[in-house]
Amino acid sequence: TTGHPSHSIASSPFTCPAHFNSQFHCPAYNPQSSVTKRIKPSSSHTAQSLEPSPEVQPEPEASQEPQEPPRPASPWSRSPVCRRVGLNEFCAFTHSAFSAGQGISLITTPAKMLLLGSQPPLNESFSSTSSDSAAAAKEEAPLFQDIPIPGKGIGLVATQMIRAGRRVMAATPAVMVDDKAFRGLRREDLAILLGQAIVALPGEHRARFLNLSGSAVEETQLEKVYKIFSTNAFRTTVFGVGLGVDGKEGDKETDFQSTFTEVSRLNHDCSPNLGYYFDSATLSHKVYAVKDIFPGEELTVSYVDVLHPSSTRTTLLHKTWSFTCTCARCTAEPHLLAESDARVAQINQLRRELDDYSASATPEKAELLVTLYELEGVAVRIYEAYYRAALEWNGVGDAARATRYARLCLARGLVLRGPERPFVESMRGLVADPAGHWSWRFRVKDGLKREAEEGRK
Numbered sequence: 001t002t003g004h005p006s007h008s009i010a011s012s013p014f015t016c017p018a019h020f021n022s023q024f025h026c027p028a029y030n031p032q033s034s035v036t037k038r039i040k041p042s043s044s045h046t047a048q049s050l051e052p053s054p055e056v057q058p059e060p061e062a063s064q065e066p067q068e069p070p071r072p073a074s075p076w077s078r079s080p081v082c083r084r085v086g087l088n089e090f091c092a093f094t095h096s097a098f099s100a101g102q103g104i105s106l107i108t109t110p111a112k113m114l115l116l117g118s119q120p121p122l123n124e125s126f127s128s129t130s131s132d133s134a135a136a137a138k139e140e141a142p143l144f145q146d147i148p149i150p151g152k153g154i155g156l157v158a159t160q161m162i163r164a165g166r167r168v169m170a171a172t173p174a175v176m177v178d179d180k181a182f183r184g185l186r187r188e189d190l191a192i193l194l195g196q197a198i199v200a201l202p203g204e205h206r207a208r209f210l211n212l213s214g215s216a217v218e219e220t221q222l223e224k225v226y227k228i229f230s231t232n233a234f235r236t237t238v239f240g241v242g243l244g245v246d247g248k249e250g251d252k253e254t255d256f257q258s259t260f261t262e263v264s265r266l267n268h269d270c271s272p273n274l275g276y277y278f279d280s281a282t283l284s285h286k287v288y289a290v291k292d293i294f295p296g297e298e299l300t301v302s303y304v305d306v307l308h309p310s311s312t313r314t315t316l317l318h319k320t321w322s323f324t325c326t327c328a329r330c331t332a333e334p335h336l337l338a339e340s341d342a343r344v345a346q347i348n349q350l351r352r353e354l355d356d357y358s359a360s361a362t363p364e365k366a367e368l369l370v371t372l373y374e375l376e377g378v379a380v381r382i383y384e385a386y387y388r389a390a391l392e393w394n395g396v397g398d399a400a401r402a403t404r405y406a407r408l409c410l411a412r413g414l415v416l417r418g419p420e421r422p423f424v425e426s427m428r429g430l431v432a433d434p435a436g437h438w439s440w441r442f443r444v445k446d447g448l449k450r451e452a453e454e455g456r457k
């Protein structure tokens with residue numbers, strides 16, 4: 001939904017769901033409180049129905065008794081059962097008001113949920129940033145629509161011209177599953193938690209999730225939920241919330257598998273016209289056009305590394321998503337397919353040479369790399385070639401060409417990888433002060449050093 005949640009926080013604070021059976025920050029969520037109390041592992045489970053359970057209890061009748069001032073209620077509900085892998089216990093948590101009432105469910109440990117839920121954007125009972133973008137999206141004419149695409153199920157098609165660089169979506173997930181739960185839990189246990197995660201979502205988001213493509217004919221609703229999730233999940237990394245198994249500070253980032261109802265409608269192409277990154281700060285998948293897209297053209301992303309040879313790409317796509325790739329790169333005539341594979345091999349070889357800072361690479365090799373990326377149509381990764389060209393030109397002391405490529409790398413790379421990546425800082429530094437950047441004349445200095453060493457021999 002793009003509107004405000006029907007149960008506004010201000011007028012009707014959330015109360016615990018009827019099935020809420022734990023002390024976990026309900027009725028009043030207190031991030032400082034401890035969650036060390038054990039949650040009883042459920043000994044058995046019955047078949048789960050996907051009928052929604054009541055999320056909000058009716059407000060009590062007004063009474064004449066003096067009332068306590070309203071306390072801030074927790075926006076989170078927790079699944080009635082949790083599942084264990086080794087020392088970790090995983091539960092499903094839901095925030096129904098998140099992202100302008102779309103809601104979000106997370107399957108993770110209570111300790112990690114406490115940490116995540118105590119910081120932006122999940123500590124906000126109502127996510128204003130998402131509601132702002134939802135409101136803005138409502139005002140503009142839609143950029144795309146979902147329609148059946150022959151041989152591909154449903155896909156998204158541009159309804160107007162979309163220029164390269166334009167943002168096409170910024171969507172928050174329906175469900176995020178801690179990678180440790182995704183890999184560690186038994187399939188039937190994960191299905192039970194997923195079932196609870198989906199049931200607890202607000203109706204519209206839940207319906208959109210259940211409408212996504214799954215696989216073959218499913219036996220049960222839980223199996224269906226599991227298959228929909230695994231067919232449509234993206235790996236997403238959340239920074240700053242890692243916890244070790246004992247609940248102490250651990251890694252600085254946590255991987256989740258996440259399903260987004262809109263982004264997950266994007267079909268695959270080996271030369272996609274969209275790129276995306278997961279913005280950990282807003283928990284949103286930001287999707288940008290990497291080429292000009294014309295009305296009627298399908299919007300696509302790549303499910304696999306576009307710089308794999310064609311045989312690897314098709315094998316991976318078939319193994320993981322059960323389809324035969326029919327994109328232009330994979331179905332080119334044999335001699336063109338061979339040329340494309342040769343270009344990919346040359347790209348990978350050039351990257352290795354350019355990334356060896358002790359060897360003698362040249363700006364010409366970097367220029368060739370840029371041309372090969374362009375010829376291969378992998379605009380979604382072009383910033384990598386610009387990065388290497390910027391370093392090579394700076395490496396021979398050509399500040400003008402180096403800063404030009406650094407700017408191109410920033411323009412394309414920021415929308416494809418986000419602002420947090422080390423290359424962004426490096427390229428900003430190069431633009432600001434080429435001679436102060438580590439790469440300044442590094443190829444020349446090394447060359448001089450080598451010549452001097454050879455002269456001494």
Ligand SMILES: C[S@@+](CC[C@H](N)C(=O)[O-])C[C@H]1O[C@@H](n2cnc3c(N)ncnc32)[C@H](O)[C@@H]1O
Binds near residue numbers: 265268
């Ligand atoms: C993430 S979903 C994409 C949306 C999906 N088409 C739908 O109807 O919801 C992934 C599934 O879409 C289909 N798909 C995606 N890209 C495809 C392509 N290039 N050719 C054929 N099928 C494709 C496959 O069935 C795949 O398992």
